[in-house]
Amino acid sequence: MPNASSTSVATSGLIKQFGRFAALRGITEQFAGGKLYVITGDNGAGKTTLLRTIAGLTSPSRGSISVLGATVIKEVRSQIGYMAHPSLLYDEMSGMENLQYFAGLYGIHDSHRCREAITSVNLDPDLDRPVGQYSQGMRQRMSLARALLNDPKLLLLDEPFSNVDARSAKEMSGLLARLRDRGKSIFVVTHQPALLEPVADEFVFMESGKIVSRSATSQAETQ
Numbered sequence: 001m002p003n004a005s006s007t008s009v010a011t012s013g014l015i016k017q018f019g020r021f022a023a024l025r026g027i028t029e030q031f032a033g034g035k036l037y038v039i040t041g042d043n044g045a046g047k048t049t050l051l052r053t054i055a056g057l058t059s060p061s062r063g064s065i066s067v068l069g070a071t072v073i074k075e076v077r078s079q080i081g082y083m084a085h086p087s088l089l090y091d092e093m094s095g096m097e098n099l100q101y102f103a104g105l106y107g108i109h110d111s112h113r114c115r116e117a118i119t120s121v122n123l124d125p126d127l128d129r130p131v132g133q134y135s136q137g138m139r140q141r142m143s144l145a146r147a148l149l150n151d152p153k154l155l156l157l158d159e160p161f162s163n164v165d166a167r168s169a170k171e172m173s174g175l176l177a178r179l180r181d182r183g184k185s186i187f188v189v190t191h192q193p194a195l196l197e198p199v200a201d202e203f204v205f206m207e208s209g210k211i212v213s214r215s216a217t218s219q220a221e222t223q
Contacts, residue, residue: 014064016058035202037185046209051187054154055073080154080156083147089139099146140163177198202215
């Protein structure tokens with residue numbers, strides 16, 4: 001297994017405010033590289049805001065964050081794969097057409113890379129059906145394939161199991177474990193932490209904008 005001793009994400013006094021509302025309230029944490037972290041908590045706990053801050057999609061109001069050794073996240077953005085809760089796919093295009101479009105944004109012009117990403121999530125790259133006709137589970141898997149296009153060192157996933165059937169969720173969990181074993185750092189926000197119980201390295205519990213605990217088991221097991 002690749003060396004996982006480096007720090008993938010470090011925060012110090014991280015605060016994010018939206019007007020008077022503090023979505024993140026003074027988070028100071030370190031996360032080692034090459035591990036699979038599951039971020040869980042109630043709605044409004046700050047999970048998605050934390051993920052978006054790590055991705056560089058929103059800036060801290062106060063405090064600091066280091067991602068893959070960089071304090072300016074845009075310097076390492078090409079090494080980050082981000083899967084938002086909405087699929088962010090073009091409904092009128094096929095899966096392959098979607099990935100070829102997004103690959104072009106990364107400067108990737110190798111169709112084989114697109115086919116590889118689609119195959120990795122157990123979808124057919126030759127399926128010419130528009131994504132708008134996909135089931136929600138298929139859309140989620142295609143969205144994961146999009147996040148994997150640039151072979152990221154850091155993978156950030158927001159609710160990847162939404163409306164995904166049990167078999168597909170197990171397959172996705174296995175894929176994440178294999179990616180982690182290749183040395184990738186993975187953060188998964190989910191309301192279904194038990195799905196990752198067999199493969200996760202650590203469960204991170206958030207409440208009211210703070211990380212309140214970190215555990216080797218899901219909250220369901222610790223209660």
